[in-house]
Amino acid sequence: MHPTMPTERPAGRPFDPPEGLAALREERPLSRMTYPDGHEGWLATGHATVRAVLGDARFSARTELQHMPIPGGTLGRAPEPGMFIAMDAPEHGRYRRLLTGQFTVRRMRLLAERVREITDEHLDAMERDGGPVDLVAAFAAPLPAQMICELLGIPYEARARFQEQALSMSRLDATPEELGAAFAAILGYLAELVAAKRSAPTDDLLSDLVSSDLTDEELVNIAFLLLAAGLDTTSNMLATGVYALLSHPAQLAALRADPGLAERAVEELFRYLSVVPFLVRTALEDAEIEGETVRAGETVTLSLPAANHDPMKFADPDVLDLLRPATGHMGLGHGIHQCLGQQLARVELQVAIPALFERFPGLRLAAAPEDIAMRTDMVVYGVHALPVAWKE
Template sequence: MPHIPTGRDTGCPFDPTAEMTALRERDPLVRLAFPDGHVGWLATGYETVRAVFADSRFSSRYELMHYPFADIGELPPAPAGDMTGMDAPEHTRFRKLLMGKFTVRRMRELTARVEEITAEQLDAMAQADGPVDLVEAFAQPIPALMICELLGVPSTDRDFFQRCALQLTSIVSDQQAQYEAMTALGDYMHKLVLAKRAEPTDDLLGDLTSSDLTDEELTGVGSFLLGAGLETTANMLALGTYALLRHPDQFAALRDDPALAPQAVEELMRYLTITHTGAKTALEDVELNGKLIKAGETVVLSMETANRDPLRFPDPDTLDLHRKATGHVGFGHGIHQCLGQQLARVEMQVALPALLTRFPTLRLAAPEEEIPLRTNQTIFGVHSLPVTWDEV
């Protein structure tokens, strides 16, 4: 009975491990031994992963989960406002309230601001004397400034939030460190909520002060959105650039045709799948793929292998920006599909082609084997990405 492998393939930082791929090819739903002694399941096939995501008989509540990477004991219930750890109808209440804030139309209206922020970061990069770290100079500031503006958080505090988010997404941090990061984030957000209650502002948190959310719930929603908005897009921008640098033909395709950006972003989301896994716990006995998943058993969902399933995506291990990668599970699936996916799309569709257009000779400034990968985080990426370019 397998334990869940972690990390990526040693031959290519973008590929699932050979063990995970072999598991999918042998059987897309297998028994899995958890570090705490629980025996649950591992889903690796595209159709199987989507089926579990979409089935209301599986719960997302933390307190019902068994953690697949380490024995950390019983997980507490999700804090108020943390939609990831909620089921319907509680989840539905929050999602309905927030969906109108993240519509495609509203996110497109933010495009001009994303373009301004991107141009500012590129200007600063151009003034650098020597190589720059793309993570620090480009990938982190763009989504950080956008989510801070959207929520009404001072941009000067973004470094604090990034440190908290890094701690919360680590698979090696002890519970005390994660608790301290969560507490610090919650304390700050609570003070911000009280300030906006007293004097509402023209931003998402300010708008939500007129809803029926309590201070505790609004604090939780703000912390949840801030953490999600910082880490995911930042890592997609950095890792996406790294992938393009390792595939010069695809780099050239996007550089020479920026209109390819929407399609390119979907393919990068599929190919990279920076959120490796999800998890659901059966609320009742469920038959799936001819097997009985019993109530209380946790199913780990390997989104990275699902997005590389050849039964859904032909030649899945090839990065092809001309591929129509619709239907990928890079943003999840079902009622918990990423709430901010449209904002993430806008940011990536603007930032990536702008970077390649501004620096058409962009290249790594360090050997590939020295690029530090985030193999100890639940959100995959690079800790830093040194790059340089030729003056044009």
């Protein structure tokens, strides 16, 4: 029985999964684990195991059934109306169907031109600054923030009202009181926004939804989920992806030589970085997985970095290889809860990363790797700041 899920990254190797996960996976892809609150559940580290659990309706995403694998994590409350990521079928399907049409591959590709415009605006600002700059503050954070704001119909200048609260909600050491206050502040702003859309709809996703049969509470909670997902994960994929490429010059050279490699490169970065460290599911009934019986009520933590670095699925998994077909990675989840905004994230990364290196051919780190602070204290992994320069 393992006491905790490994979380410490190996020294000097910020892109590798936490130490100990590979050994656990080699020993058995589904192992027993004691959770911080004393619950005796499971830890899944094998790719096939993680995929099987995420695709199995016997395993629930309902928060009131889950034990969390992090200190201070306890059973959550039942999801509020609209919080579809914490619901099972059929409730989950009702919300998902309303939103799927807003995030089709075709629609997201139509947004590519707007992504290019916003990308160029931020690159222009970086060029005027002259550097060095913090790539997170100058580029990686504002680009997806502006895109999700425009998609939802949130005035971009209002982002200060929710960005700080969203960041505080991502801290692993946040107290229940801090989480509650931040959550309430964001929901309060979104309630004002929903009321404004009802009285004067505009051309955006939230205005489209007000014409449905969704209640104000449902609209506010859906907007919260989309806003939260559109801010933190893409921002950290962008910043940490650039850091990884700067740390692997041969891979960066391959991308520079063939801009058409961008789509495959982004999939490999999703796999290699795995910025979402885990998902959690709870068995609704006894289920046989990997020769083990997971009893009803037992929680299974699914390690996405371990699954994405499983040599049974990917050859040389700890190597960044932009030519690799990374099909089947778990970086965006799997099953009915697979990331709704994945196509938007793909478009943003496929446009922004090549554009950055094209504008600044001499882009380099402006700090020693050991001085770059990684987000080991946050729910989503990444970098707190990434100092870069491009002039001699």
